[in-house]
Amino acid sequence: MRVILRMSSRFGGDLRGNVAVIFALAIIPVMTMIGAAVDYTRANQLKSKLQSAADAASVGSIAKNSTAFVAAGSMTSDGTIAGGAVDATNIFNGNVQGLTGVTINSVTPTVTKTGSTLTSVVGYSADIPTSFMGVIGKTSLTVNGTSTSTANIPQYIDFYVLLDNSPSMGVGATPTDVATMVNNTSDKCAFACHDLNNSNNYYKLAKSLNVTTRIDVLRTATQNLMATAQSTQTYSTQFRMAIYDFGASSDTQGLRSLFSLSSSLSSAQTAAGNIDLMTVNGQNDNNDQDTGFSTIMPAIDKAITTPGNGTSGSPLKYLFFVSDGVADENNPSNCIKSTTSSGRCQSPIDPTLCANMKNRGVKIAVLYTTYLQLPTNSWYMTWINPFNAGPWGPSPNSQIAQNMQSCASPGFYFEVSPTQGISDAMNTLFAKAVMDARISR
Template identity: 65%
Template sequence: MAQRLSGLFDSFHHDRRGNIAILFAFSLIPLLVAIGCAIDYARATQIRSKMQSAADAASVGSVSKASPAFLAAGSMTTDGPIAVGSTDATNIFNGNMASQSGYTLSKLDAAVTKSGATLTSTVTFSASVATTFLTIIGKTALAIGGTSVSTSSMPVYIDFYLLLDNSPSMGVGATPTDVATMVDNTSDKCAFACHDVNDEHNYYELAKTLGVKTRIDVLRDATQQLMDTAAATATYPNQFRMAIYDFGASAQSAALRRLFALSSSLSSAKTAAGAIDLMTVKGQNDNDDRDTSYSKLLPAIDKQITAAGAGTSDAPQKYLLFVSDGVADETNAGCAKTMKNAFWGNKSPRCQSPIDPALCKAMTDRGVKVAVLYTTYLALPLKQANGDPSWYASWIAPFNVGPYGPSPNSEIANNMKACASPGFYFEVSPTDGIADAMNAIFRKAVADARISS
């Protein structure tokens, strides 16, 4: 029996047929660990992605235009941290993570700071995610973390000074149809609805009776729309201030006239804009028709505009919004285009010419941004009722674009463009461009929060 048992033991000892099961059992352990590690890491990655999204939402939201930090920054006179912004960012982060479990937050830093006109929000987080399978190898948690940085440009504070041409030439019909209506209904074929207080030539009232829309009507409406746009765009109550000037109440007092003093009350500015109207004249040749003296008007408005700033509440940027048809009619002995020809006689030093861009340069050189809205000078009839050359044919057509003069380009448009700061020249049709051009100034001040990293 002993010999038999010894033989069976030797046989079992030398038998290798069960090794594959043993080897599989030993190899199964690291395979399960690898799969478990992948599951733990995937879960940690998913939670980190959720936390990163929450951090992005917190950094962007805490410097958005409606955020407490953005509003608080508007009243800050110095740079530095904004406590309400940090609180807001923290709340946004926590709100986005409220439904997420399976992690332990170890650190959340949220800071919002103001530097000049820029707000920066930095949100940094770190957390740990408990493991399930990695505990086999002694790792009970995985560390995760991330950062989100967002910046927002604060809307600048801007003072707008409106210089609006209300000279008799702004009484011309706003469209070719309006011009034709006036010409067809006046004995002297006049396209202008001058605000003549003499009943004999009161084409101003005639235009109203005929339903003719003049340039000054369009300008009045556009200016009022501008005030509505400014009010809707402003983030801070006193972000935009307005002042309104024109060329004078009458030909006898033609000079810079203030219709509305610089103020942040945009509703009051809109009310004042409703009074924009043509200057009055007393018959033909009142003030020798010299009612557009750019050489006096622009230096005068320059004196009204205080030093331009960087766009902060205590140092606003300065804009001149200059709306005109671009033709001077003034006493100016240095004018390059005086009233001299065989038909009209020698009327020197009366000057009718495109605006001198040097008058605008004095302002742009000191940081004032000049926005020019050129109301295109429409071609007018070339003949008077008696067949003689018209005033337009003799004095405006030669430097206006079109088939009525020798110039290949409009000197009026070119000089108005030279007056404007880069990017702030608009040539508009009298009926449907002035309001859009005025509103375009505001679009340049709008800035939205963005993720920068």
């Protein structure tokens, strides 16, 4: 009896067989964990491919020239774009074609226009069968994802181009051109006035001397602007142009339409070729008062309709104003700096004339064609130089330049004097206008 008890005690205390039992019990969860890791890794790899397809769909559905992008350009209000959702679905499906080991449950694309922003959201859900997790009853893994892309919709803009063609724009475009005129005129005159009195027609003289005047540069620059606008626009009617000047002649001076507002930029470019200097009929025609800012600026303000939000039916409004910035008009009661005894006002532009347009939401881009000093011209030295004086040229503190800058909307002022500068500046102002419209609304 004692032997049996002793053997039973030894058997109960022997632990050597427990290792096998413990291993047998642990192998199942360990293998399950390893299998789950394999299944999750595969699921993540497939989800990455699905996410790439969703990214391609959200970007591609609102790309330039896409159905949604084109449709958004003609929409006058916010809303969804069904064609964009169709494109997104097709792009997604095209990118997952041939992808095995996954079942697509749903693709939910939405393309929406809100203001000037186009947004594409592509969501998806898919099941991925498991290889190892089935032992614990998990036969598939569900993966979900979303991709969001946005695009700025090009804004519709109406550009009103106001060009100073008064006699002072007959000055040489560069100091060399000025000197050529001075050296070839008996009265040392730098102005190539388009005087119809043939005995004093310095306009024709400038042509024969190959002198480039500011009006010549302005003509070319405006034509180049139309070409730039035509090559820049995304939609065929995105930009419309209108061209105005200060009048055909001194006797009829005032706001004149050279080209009515139109999206035909090629026609606008042709019309710009007709820009020319205002004619005068001899000295003292219209008392030589040919730059009537006090009447022209309110008139262009009236011509510019109410600015919109940049949609096709409600375009933004920009005024491109190009001038040397000096008024010459009968305005004795509201002359900034000087008035002759007859009431003739020769003075820097009054910047308050621009205020109403800016208050209405019209952006004003000002290109100031620097009034070069004309030391041999007594009229210039008496009436203009006091606003413009510097020891060797126009002063950095020129009242003319300051007032022109005050007329401009913030960031839309350029001052140029070299011949090649006007065209570059006009194109730069145009590019700034398009960029400003894109990011500020």
